[in-house]
Amino acid sequence: MFEIKNLSKNFGGLEILKDVSLTVQKGSISALIGPNGAGKTTVFNCITGLVKPNLGSIQLEGQELIGLASHQVTRLGVARTFQNIRIFKEMTLLENVLVGMHSHLNYGSKDWLLARSSYKEQEKQARETAYELLSLFGLHHQHAQTANSLSYGEQRQLEFARALATKPQLLLLDEPVAGMNAAEKSRLMKEVELIRQRGVTIFLIEHDMRFVMELCDQITVLNFGQVIAQGEPEVIKNHPGVIEAYLGAVEA
Amino acid sequence: MLEWLETFWSTYNTLILSIGINSLLALSIALTLSCGLLSLANAAFMGIGAYAAATLTMQFNCPFELALILSILTPVCVALLIGLPTLRLSGVYLAMATLGFGEVLRVVIMNIDFIGGPMGLNGIPNLTSFWHVLAALLLVVYLLWRLKASKVGRAFVAIREDEVAAKLMGIPVMQFKLLAFSLGAGIAGLAGGLNAHFTYTIGPNSYAFENAVEILTMAVFGGANSLLGPILGGTLLTLLPEVLRGLKEYRLAVNGLVLILVVLYLPNGLWSGKSRRIKKSMTSVQG
Numbered sequence: 001m002f003e004i005k006n007l008s009k010n011f012g013g014l015e016i017l018k019d020v021s022l023t024v025q026k027g028s029i030s031a032l033i034g035p036n037g038a039g040k041t042t043v044f045n046c047i048t049g050l051v052k053p054n055l056g057s058i059q060l061e062g063q064e065l066i067g068l069a070s071h072q073v074t075r076l077g078v079a080r081t082f083q084n085i086r087i088f089k090e091m092t093l094l095e096n097v098l099v100g101m102h103s104h105l106n107y108g109s110k111d112w113l114l115a116r117s118s119y120k121e122q123e124k125q126a127r128e129t130a131y132e133l134l135s136l137f138g139l140h141h142q143h144a145q146t147a148n149s150l151s152y153g154e155q156r157q158l159e160f161a162r163a164l165a166t167k168p169q170l171l172l173l174d175e176p177v178a179g180m181n182a183a184e185k186s187r188l189m190k191e192v193e194l195i196r197q198r199g200v201t202i203f204l205i206e207h208d209m210r211f212v213m214e215l216c217d218q219i220t221v222l223n224f225g226q227v228i229a230q231g232e233p234e235v236i237k238n239h240p241g242v243i244e245a246y247l248g249a250v251e252a
Numbered sequence: 253m254l255e256w257l258e259t260f261w262s263t264y265n266t267l268i269l270s271i272g273i274n275s276l277l278a279l280s281i282a283l284t285l286s287c288g289l290l291s292l293a294n295a296a297f298m299g300i301g302a303y304a305a306a307t308l309t310m311q312f313n314c315p316f317e318l319a320l321i322l323s324i325l326t327p328v329c330v331a332l333l334i335g336l337p338t339l340r341l342s343g344v345y346l347a348m349a350t351l352g353f354g355e356v357l358r359v360v361i362m363n364i365d366f367i368g369g370p371m372g373l374n375g376i377p378n379l380t381s382f383w384h385v386l387a388a389l390l391l392v393v394y395l396l397w398r399l400k401a402s403k404v405g406r407a408f409v410a411i412r413e414d415e416v417a418a419k420l421m422g423i424p425v426m427q428f429k430l431l432a433f434s435l436g437a438g439i440a441g442l443a444g445g446l447n448a449h450f451t452y453t454i455g456p457n458s459y460a461f462e463n464a465v466e467i468l469t470m471a472v473f474g475g476a477n478s479l480l481g482p483i484l485g486g487t488l489l490t491l492l493p494e495v496l497r498g499l500k501e502y503r504l505a506v507n508g509l510v511l512i513l514v515v516l517y518l519p520n521g522l523w524s525g526k527s528r529r530i531k532k533s534m535t536s537v538q539g
Contacts, residue, residue, distance in 0.1 A: 075422050103421075103422035115398065
């Protein structure tokens with residue numbers, strides 16, 4: 001189980017997050033939604049150690065994440081993708097995914113320096129796994145191309161494959177279907193479901209309501225840095241506070 | 253035949269050794285560049301290596317090979333010390349900070365009488381042989397070749413491309429930056445140690461701004477993304493002024509013109525190494 005308790009963050013005098021608490025059940029697909037500027041990405045940045053919160057606790061299976069460096073959070077099993085895709089553009093697809101495996105390759109400097117067998121075997125294994133991960137998203141035929149040759153949708157998929165390579169327990173997706181067409185969206189929906197079936201808990205930020213309502217088990221709504229509702233899609237759909245946050249108050 | 257070789261060697265030995273030294277220097281900066289660090293401290297590290305080795309052989313009668321090892325280790329230690337604060341900077345800010353370090357070092361050396369102050373060290377024994385330089389070059393190329401094919405080399409490139417994304421792949425970015433920076437310093441120091449022992453004399457001004465830029469130019473000219481590129485750049489830019497000797501006073505102008513043309517038309521340098529890389533990773537999956 002993944003749990004955020006009383007998370008608060010100020011930038012200068014601005015309160016970006018106020019006492020945010022939420023839980024994500026293991027094996028679920030959960031969403032964090034809310035209007036622009038609600039603080040959703042800041043929540044993700046706090047989880048991944050890119051931003052230090054002022055108060056609160058973030059725990060994955062009872063392990064506190066706040067105070068850890070980003071690379072340590074990754075090693076504990078949290079991976080993420082970005083709203084504005086951040087793949088390694090000059091590297092090949094295969095190399096992108098191999099970078100994701102960095103902390104799982106545990107050969108030492110003598111091993112690679114002398115090309116010892118432990119180095120060779122692990123590298124070979126890693127390449128095969130990377131190839132498999134690429135094929136999960138149908139990108140295996142392009143594995144030797146540089147990543148900047150991919151289309152927007154494919155780059156997003158590569159980012160998924162790379163995130164999975166870190167062997168996460170929890171995968172954070174920041175607006176996974178932003179800028180995608182209908183066909184790409186429905187394909188991505190299937191792929192997210194597929195990732196869940198591999199035993200990865202998914203926590204995503206998304207503005208596309210159809211995508212969120214169809215896919216998610218649990219939704220948390222954030223507005224001006226505060227949680228205003230939490231529950232199953234049906235509950236959220238009809239929640240007056242949520243409707244007000246998105247559409248404005250109903251006139252009396 | 254042998255006689256011909258001897259005449260050739262005695263005429264051109266300085267030039268040939270310089271090619272090796274400059275290739276080493278270009279490789280050293282290509283390494284830090286591969287990690288996304290625009291560091292211009294490599295000339296200074298070369299100076300530290302040169303002074304360390306020359307002081308050891310001249311003042312302490314230290315065996316040359318041991319002096320060379322210390323010409324690697326001394327700049328590595330200095331790099332670890334100055335790397336911690338400066339590597340938090342990126343891009344041009346790092347370039348400025350490292351240039352500043354070079355300038356500070358120049359002034360410091362200038363004021364230490366023990367190592368000759370502004371006069372530098374003179375009468376350094378001529379100990380560097382062709383084989384020393386060749387061995388150093390082969391060793392460094394081997395090291396970098398293995399490094400590129402490992403998770404360390406990939407981590408360097410990942411950091412260069414996107415530091416935040418690299419962090420979230422589980423890469424301890426600061427640690428790897430320090431590694432790239434200090435390895436580069438060690439290679440530059442070795443080049444300095446070797447260089448000092450065939451030029452007879454070194455001075456505080458031999459490792460200043462101009463040299464820092466020259467090292468960068470050689471790597472970029474040849475192609476900093478490959479192993480062959482920096483060697484090519486180091487070789488050609490060492491030879492170019494010699495080849496253009498006939499042009500007399502126009503020599504430097506033509507030299508500059510060649511550089512501008514290469515940067516304009518071959519932004520990845522003479523040898524980008526791209527095509528080979530793709531072929532390699534294509535075959536390696538099947539293998």
